[in-house]
Amino acid sequence: MIKKANTVKLNVKPVFIALVHKYFYEGPCRFGKGDALQPGYDAIMEREMYKQFCEDVKNYMPQEVNILEPVYVERYDDWNQEDEMYEKIMEDNDRTDLYLFRTYIGRNEIVLEIAQRTKKPAAVVPTACCEVLALSAALSSRGLEFYAARTWPELATDLKALRLRKVLHNTNVLLSSRFNSTMSFSSVDTFRSLDDVTAKLGVKFRYKNIHELLDQMSPAVEGGNPTTPGRETPDLTEEDMAEVKRLADEMTRDAKEVHVDREFLEKSLIAYVTVKKNLDMADCNAFTVPCPDVCSTRRINEQQFTFCMTHSLLNEQGIPSACEYDINALLSMMLLTGVSYKAPYMGNCVPLPMENGKLNRDAVESSFFVHEEDLDAIEKRGGLNDLYVVEHSVPNRKMHGLDGEQADFAIRHFAYEQGFGAVLRYDFNKDVDQVITMARFSPDVKKLFVGKGTIVGGGGYDYDNCNTAVYFKPQDQKTFYDAQKYVGNHMPLVYGDYTQELKRLGEILGLEVIEA
Template identity: 25%
Template sequence: MLTLKDIRVRLKPVVVAVPHYRYRIGSVCAPDVEGTPEYTPLSREHLKGLSETIVEELKQKIGGEAVVEKPFIIGHPADFNGLYEELTYNIDAIIVYLINCMRPDVFALARFRKPLFFIGYGYWGIRDYIGYKHVYLVRNSEELKPYLRALRAKKYLERSKFLYFGEIPSFSAASSMWDFRNIEEKTGLRARQIEIGDLLETYRKVDEKKAEKVLEEWYKGFEKIVEPTREHLIKAVKLYLTIEEWLNREGANAYTVNCGRLTEKEPIVPCLPMAQHIDKGIMASCEGDISALISMMILHAISGKPVLMGNLNIKGEDEIEITHDVIPPSMGTRKLTVRDYHGRKFGVTGYTPLEKTEVTILRISRNLDKLGVITGKIIDSYDKTHCRISIRIKVKSTQNIYSKAFGHHHALVYGNYLKELEAYTQLTETQLIKLND
């Protein structure tokens, strides 16, 4: 099963060293020399050594954020044709270095339709010259890193597939995107719908001993169990294993469940299975909310962290609340307190307080063309029963959140990833809406 660890951003350094001059150094773009002395082009050996030095320095500065491929040197106009052999589909971006080259030669790089990054201070005006919307100027490798994480998110969606369990649309997530073809065209993310009846047929065939073995592992993460019986817990594990079987069967790595329809057929909820899956890098959203799932996948890929989702509530001029029932255990400050579902004497949910830390909250619009983002800080979290957790978050202002948020389910991750989301919207030609400005 694909996980974020399988996604590596791959960069192709291209060193363009086609000289300005043929015979003598003229007066335009000249180095600090007297008169017009003869021009001696850089040798291949010199360019190779220089390119290797540049690439090693880049590798050291970006660390494990990306794989840096062998540099390609363009020392003659005819060398551009060699890039057709070098640039595979798996290359995510080109890092361009210009050495005494003429800018008309750089224009040819746009034909490969990959993001072009120029690192340093000497490239002002080149975006307008090339006339290609995916030219990015960064002053140093630190400014490059948010783009690398955004490229990882873009690639993660393109390589991923999610399962939708239940009928479409979900009656409780009306603002979500439902068009699978549109999703794939805009993000590359593939999808497959699985009927609840098919899910339950597999559920009823899960081996009891296998479920008991998994439950013994889960017990290690429990602080205490309040309402659920062992039978309730075994049902939760069976659902967890059922979903995993379907993911493996379909080659998928994320999912959403139309929970309302599931509970009509069988008194089980996917809350704890989802929480456990998210900690394994399998993003999962509630209530068949595909927009929430995509938002979770973007935040997960950008941050490398687990993500939760929940209902957005406005609590005042500078405070919001996120409430729901799926809490990845690794996001908590204690082991899980295991409870029932909404105090209804069936189902299994888990509660743990969250860290009081900075967070990024995201939801993508129904048309997948806008990302609404909120940044703030968790000031408290508590067991609300219905929903299991309530997260209080201090924000700058709720005025725009109230009037412009895209639906009620939002994804939440620890940390501030505003720069990465800005980079993501540039790379995907979408719009970032900062809701708490």
């Protein structure tokens, strides 16, 4: 089964701890006068406050949270701590990701013990006065996880970041490699050690030999595939081909332009159907493959497809899929998908620096994905200063929202001469002034880059090959570049500003956050 990032929820268990006095008296543990000092009064008032607590939780929890059944417990002024009370609080412990307490004086050691027993993250509602700070010191000094928010919005940010951590913990990556299980010949800036990634981020990895995967893109033959003779393998079936043809019909009907032969569109869709079938079988929810390493086998040329369409179609379903075996970019895309509920775009990310107050157009033109007409349009809109470009051939139709309307698109081809390799085209010029958020880890999993920019133009819509560009401006090109130096080339992005949630996640994971 493919567990998508946008379906992951953070399970929060609300716990209200009441303090009930059994006798009439007043002093340091009891304030009030008249009826407020009578036995029975506390239980009535605490129940009313419990109702308000439940209402606050319902109103202030972000959409990323699944609220488990709230629990009300009473502790008494004899200070006994029966196991029955703890067991009641922990009834949903297996499902609980975080305990959210409403506590006050004389109850805090119960919170501490729940954290010690369960080792689960804990928080206290921001309205609980000085108890938030007291418990923060008490738990953190014991190595226990506690979130001390000043306000409900700050608590919401913490919960969103914790959900992103859960998204990473729920990530199983399908890696289809040829030479090396960690990096390809074109992505030297990916993670140095996948063991470190698992230890730090909780991500798991599954492997599929690229030749096995390519063999599965053809109907089964007697005796089994060449790479696995005699074994039953999930090769292309009649049902798979029916799905390929259905998708081809749908895409050619919906596309604004089609500049690829139907035969080649179907061959790229065969790759997509095969990969998705393998993701489902392996319980994986992310995918990458080493493009140049596979290309040099000549099998892509023989089978006349590329993986570009696979990446585009998976990304727009909330299943991150990255070019060039860039596992770093892939997991950054998982974060961005999880935080935004939108499909990410990734590509080569490079600055277009000014020289003597002008853009060196001759130097820019030497890069095949930057075109003169793009720069002319951007210059008319507001200038070429602080310009950056992200370019690859994997846009998709759900960048404005996984559950939103399908965007307009065209279909072109990757291979210049032979015309194979169907790729999507999207016109980023339609999104000028759109704010974007970018993220990427450092190869040693010690830093998290979090960037923000504004789209100023697009390019490559009318070109074949790896030619779709989005031009954007960060706040300052040099600052962005100096930060990017620590994390690498391919930069995933999503529409919208999610920098606060990502920065908070970096802090929770113990990463150095580099902001630009």
